[in-house]
Amino acid sequence: AQSVTQPDIHITVSEGASLELRCNYSYGATPYLFWYVQSPGQGLQLLLKYFSGDTLVQGIKGFEAEFKRSQSSFNLRKPSVHWSDAAEYFCAVVPTGQGGKLIFGQGTELSVKP
Amino acid sequence: EPEVTQTPSHQVTQMGQEVILRCVPISNHLYFYWYRQILGQKVEFLVSFYNNEISEKSEIFDDQFSVERPDGSNFTLKIRSTKLEDSAMYFCASRVAGGNYGYTFGSGTRLTVV
Numbered sequence: 334a335q336s337v338t339q340p341d342i343h344i345t346v347s348e349g350a351s352l353e354l355r356c357n358y359s360y361g362a363t364p365y366l367f368w369y370v371q372s373p374g375q376g377l378q379l380l381l382k383y384f385s386g387d388t389l390v391q392g393i394k395g396f397e398a399e400f401k402r403s404q405s406s407f408n409l410r411k412p413s414v415h416w417s418d419a420a421e422y423f424c425a426v427v428p429t430g431q432g433g434k435l436i437f438g439q440g441t442e443l444s445v446k447p
Numbered sequence: 448e449p450e451v452t453q454t455p456s457h458q459v460t461q462m463g464q465e466v467i468l469r470c471v472p473i474s475n476h477l478y479f480y481w482y483r484q485i486l487g488q489k490v491e492f493l494v495s496f497y498n499n500e501i502s503e504k505s506e507i508f509d510d511q512f513s514v515e516r517p518d519g520s521n522f523t524l525k526i527r528s529t530k531l532e533d534s535a536m537y538f539c540a541s542r543v544a545g546g547n548y549g550y551t552f553g554s555g556t557r558l559t560v561v
Contacts, residue, residue, distance in 0.1 A: 365548055376538060376554040423490060427548050433478060433501045435550060437490040
């Protein structure tokens with residue numbers, strides 16, 4: 334079945350530590366890939382997106398993501414986490430040929446400890 | 448930076464009542480979407496709207512739901528007879544035409560059905 338999977342529901346990292354949030358997708362053709370962040374009570378902010386080309390994508394707030402076709406993954410990374418990064422992170426896809434709607438993963442809640 | 452504006456930010460309604468959630472998309476955007484997020488769950492696609500008609504809808508978007516773009520600027524979601532399970536955060540999004548998929552989300556309307 335077509336799906337977007339974020340295996341980690343909740344992750345806690347120490348401030349200054351590195352971060353990797355996982356995302357896997359299951360679609361016949363590689364979809365367009367996105368990462369969004371949602372702070373408590375707020376809307377969804379786009380961090381970065383991948384359509385084609387260089388598989389390492391740079392985004393806002395120091396985030397990057399790497400597309401790996403062989404693993405059907407699009408993991409989000411940040412070298413050094415700040416306390417303000419605590420939020421919910423959603424991986425999302427736009428499946429090709431399916432009208433342009435975004436399909437979201439379950440989300441990963443990130444906590445940052447001092 | 449242009450924004451998608453949603454009103455109200457929070458609405459409480461009695462079960463069985465009709466509610467209208469309002470959105471003002473970005474002016475040069477042509478595709479409009481409604482998504483919902485039940486507390487603690489992922490963001491789910493409800494409906495997409497293009498060229499003054501629904502282009503796609505999910506299984507959630509049953510006969511109780513309708514959308515309208517009444518005046519060329521507003522984009523509304525109506526729930527005819529609300530149920531307790533309609534309690535959720537509702538997000539409006541819009542994007543330009545073409546393959547950019549640069550969605551902009553509003554801050555959401557929290558609907559509480561009592």
